[in-house]
Amino acid sequence: MIDILTVLVDGLLYSSWLFIIAVGLTLIYGVMKILNMAHGSLYALGAYMAASLAGSWLGHGYAPLGSYAMLALAAVIVGLVMGPLIERGLLRFMYGKDEILLLIVTFALFLILEDVIKLIWGVDPFFISEPYGLLGSLDFAGLSYPAYNLIMIGVSLATGLGLIWVLQYTRQGKLLLAVIHDQEMSQAMGIKVNRFYLITFTIGAMLAAIGGAFTAPTVSVVPGMGVEVIVLAFAVVVIGGLGSLPGAALGALIVGLVRSAAVHYLPEIELFSIYLVMAMVLLLKPQGLFSSVEARKI
Amino acid sequence: MNRVENTFRILAGVLAALLAVGPFLPQWMLFLITVSFGKGLVVLGLMLLLRTGLVSFGQGLYYCLGAYTVGSLGLALGVKDAFLSLFSGALAAAVLAFILGFLLANYRGIFFAMLSLAFSMILYGLLVKTALLGSTDGFNISVPTFLSLNVSGRWVRYAVYSLASVVIFLAALGLNRYSKTAMGRLSPAIKDNELRVEYMGASVRRAIHIKYVIAATLAGMGGALTAVTVGHIDPELAYWTTSGEFVFITILGGTGSVLAPFLGALIFESIRSFAYEYSPTTWQMVLGAALLLVIFFLPSGLWSVFKTRPKGA
Numbered sequence: 001m002i003d004i005l006t007v008l009v010d011g012l013l014y015s016s017w018l019f020i021i022a023v024g025l026t027l028i029y030g031v032m033k034i035l036n037m038a039h040g041s042l043y044a045l046g047a048y049m050a051a052s053l054a055g056s057w058l059g060h061g062y063a064p065l066g067s068y069a070m071l072a073l074a075a076v077i078v079g080l081v082m083g084p085l086i087e088r089g090l091l092r093f094m095y096g097k098d099e100i101l102l103l104i105v106t107f108a109l110f111l112i113l114e115d116v117i118k119l120i121w122g123v124d125p126f127f128i129s130e131p132y133g134l135l136g137s138l139d140f141a142g143l144s145y146p147a148y149n150l151i152m153i154g155v156s157l158a159t160g161l162g163l164i165w166v167l168q169y170t171r172q173g174k175l176l177l178a179v180i181h182d183q184e185m186s187q188a189m190g191i192k193v194n195r196f197y198l199i200t201f202t203i204g205a206m207l208a209a210i211g212g213a214f215t216a217p218t219v220s221v222v223p224g225m226g227v228e229v230i231v232l233a234f235a236v237v238v239i240g241g242l243g244s245l246p247g248a249a250l251g252a253l254i255v256g257l258v259r260s261a262a263v264h265y266l267p268e269i270e271l272f273s274i275y276l277v278m279a280m281v282l283l284l285k286p287q288g289l290f291s292s293v294e295a296r297k298i
Numbered sequence: 299m300n301r302v303e304n305t306f307r308i309l310a311g312v313l314a315a316l317l318a319v320g321p322f323l324p325q326w327m328l329f330l331i332t333v334s335f336g337k338g339l340v341v342l343g344l345m346l347l348l349r350t351g352l353v354s355f356g357q358g359l360y361y362c363l364g365a366y367t368v369g370s371l372g373l374a375l376g377v378k379d380a381f382l383s384l385f386s387g388a389l390a391a392a393v394l395a396f397i398l399g400f401l402l403a404n405y406r407g408i409f410f411a412m413l414s415l416a417f418s419m420i421l422y423g424l425l426v427k428t429a430l431l432g433s434t435d436g437f438n439i440s441v442p443t444f445l446s447l448n449v450s451g452r453w454v455r456y457a458v459y460s461l462a463s464v465v466i467f468l469a470a471l472g473l474n475r476y477s478k479t480a481m482g483r484l485s486p487a488i489k490d491n492e493l494r495v496e497y498m499g500a501s502v503r504r505a506i507h508i509k510y511v512i513a514a515t516l517a518g519m520g521g522a523l524t525a526v527t528v529g530h531i532d533p534e535l536a537y538w539t540t541s542g543e544f545v546f547i548t549i550l551g552g553t554g555s556v557l558a559p560f561l562g563a564l565i566f567e568s569i570r571s572f573a574y575e576y577s578p579t580t581w582q583m584v585l586g587a588a589l590l591l592v593i594f595f596l597p598s599g600l601w602s603v604f605k606t607r608p609k610g611a
Contacts, residue, residue: 035408099407100353107542111586118579231419231538234412272423275416
């Protein structure tokens with residue numbers, strides 16, 4: 001039985017990672033109806049920034065535990081710089097246009113950001129593995145896992161619960177729900193929709209960067225690391241229903257467990273098991289698992 | 299003089315010019331043009347979809363499938379004939395598109411775009427894990443033969459180039475004719491308002507299914523042509539960034555003319571071969587910026603610059 005337990009634990013760990021990378025994508029889509037193809041690049045930016053900051057922190061010989069704060073700081077910086085830059089500098093000119101055109105615009109953005117990363121950080125890989133090993137490891141069900149995984153789960157839970165709290169229990173969150181529900185009407189009621197777009201996109205960018213920053217210690221930070229992320233995140237988001245937070249969580253769980261099962265039992269199909277699940281979900285429930293039927297607008 | 303005939307003359311003129319100039323071009327240029335034509339075929343199909351209001355971020359699926367069909371036939375049966383290769387590549391793509399079309403014809407907008415992307419990633423995932431077909435490295439394809447013709451040495455490249463020229467001539471002409479038929483004319487109608495098309499009694503689903511298969515067939519042929527020309531194939535052909543390139547060229551060229559995809563692909567490939575040489579780390583950035591410029595300032599593509607006729611004339 002140890003096998004199944006391993007599959008479950010691995011699946012959950014992978015799910016928490018998937019949720020972090022997908023939640024920003026679904027948030028931005030839910031509010032702005034933009035499927036951000038540059039999401040993966042923001043993820044990569046977060047990872048690079050984290051590698052630089054945490055690297056120089058450790059290089060100066062400060063307390064190693066502080067490197068976790070550096071990871072978070074990197075994500076905040078990337079979000080605060082890139083979010084407003086992209087939203088104010090580019091996307092705001094495109095509001096009201098076709099969703100598909102916006103998809104292509106963010107694809108252009110993806111192409112640009114990929115090279116910006118190469119220009120700033122060069123093409124050599126970065127390794128910042130110290131935070132990963134810092135906490136030692138935990139024994140669970142006869143296997144040992146790096147304790148760093150707890151941080152990933154914590155970050156994932158914190159973002160998910162935090163977003164739900166903001167949306168359900170704060171004034172700003174409720175206003176945002178109104179914007180999601182009917183953008184024109186809320187504007188008529190005096191809600192500054194443009195400001196909410198700016199804030200949403202900044203938070204979404206920050207979430208992508210958080211994903212990258214906290215993944216950085218577990219992988220080598222290389223050019224192109226964000227290219228696959230967008231496809232994965234999209235698969236997760238689409239399974240749950242685009243724009244739905246619980247949907248993203250469920251999608252992450254399904255994809256995480258399926259992939260972990262595939263890795264353990266049928267490694268040949270690991271790469272495409274995710275997309276297979278996605279195709280099957282869409283076949284049965286075209287709008288994803290957590291979506292309401294929308295009235296057809298002529 | 300009616301416009302259909304006019305298009306035929308222009309296309310025939312281009313074909314004649316291509317065939318005549320070919321023997322005097324250096325090998326690298328023949329190679330560049332042939333590869334561009336392969337991509338242009340994919341883009342031609344994407345243009346048909348774009349005219350219908352659909353963007354596929356997964357044409358790499360059929361591009362790759364076409365190429366791997368050629369490769370597998372070569373490996374398994376020793377097929378080297380260029381004609382047979384192109385045909386089988388196109389056929390394989392058409393069959394797969396016919397099956398996937400039942401699912402995809404239900405989707406529009408970003409769902410259509412991203413679902414097709416996911417399908418291409420499935421193929422990518424499969425190929426990467428298939429050791430028999432070389433996994434991530436792919437494999438080489440032997441030099442093509444041409445029916446019973448005796449082509450060898452430096453003339454092989456010219457032969458492939460000529461074949462490509464004839465193929466794009468037929469494809470462009472066919473698509474132009476098709477766009478004048480009742481089914482073809484549904485494209486802009488579906489783009490404008492699907493509901494009205496349904497009210498008029500046409501099936502939008504069926505129309506999209508058919509157009510999807512046509513686009514895939516062209517992409518499969520493009521992939522087969524690329525395989526024959528380059529002589530090497532790998533799973534990258536199905537990766538989503540390859541499909542992104544095709545979307546890029548489609549937007550660059552616009553939907554104004556059946557020649558635009560080929561011209562767009564030629565420009566793209568030329569710029570790329572130089573950019574790789576001189577600024578390998580910034581060339582994607584240039585592409586992205588160009589794409590944004592086209593979207594903002596030339597919404598109907600580069601082709602609109604050459605267009606003298608007012609829209610709708």
